[in-house]
Amino acid sequence: GENVGLHLPTLSVQEGDNSIINCAYSNSASDYFIWYKQESGKGPQFIIDIRSNMDKRQGQRVTVLLNKTVKHLSLQIAATQPGDSAVYFCAEIPGSSNTGKLIFGQGTTLQVKP
């Protein structure tokens, strides 16, 4: 079945280092992937997205990589800051249905040490 999951539940990094958060998905037909950031007590916030016809997309301090061969998605955060401490979720829209129906992974907690 469709499954979007994360390899590690918690990632601890030193302030200023780069962070890499990983995600695996099982639906090879999925067309669209998104990374969300969720701070304590708040709703998820969009970070960056990528379509299946791309393998890399960059934003401000963030990069998403998509490896369709092994069905793997990663979020890279450059020069991690204390404000980056949050739970990060990957999500996909399964298949090519364009329905907006998101399937979320379980989340990785990013802890930034000063």
Next chain:
Amino acid sequence: DAEITQSPRHKITETGRQVTLACHQTWNHNNMFWYRQDLGHGLRLIHYSYGVQDTNKGEVSDGYSVSRSNTEDLPLTLESAASSQTSVYFCASSASGGYDEQFFGPGTRLTVL
């Protein structure tokens, strides 16, 4: 500024009671979604709507219902609350396309005793 709000932010109720959670957005978005978030899980889709009078079941719709009488609101009703429905509930909206960004509300923490 346009926004999406949820009320109440916290709710405690008893098993068997009917509960309605409100979601209101001022972006004039066509699409609205309800998710629940449980410890150790990501968000799971309960119901969604693509416009007025349109509602659809999501992954975990049993025990929940929604109605869409206008563009701005999508209330979520628990017909007979169960302890298994203790969770944090998030509402989201997006413009119209399936790939349009979903904006999430602040969430409602519901406890069913």
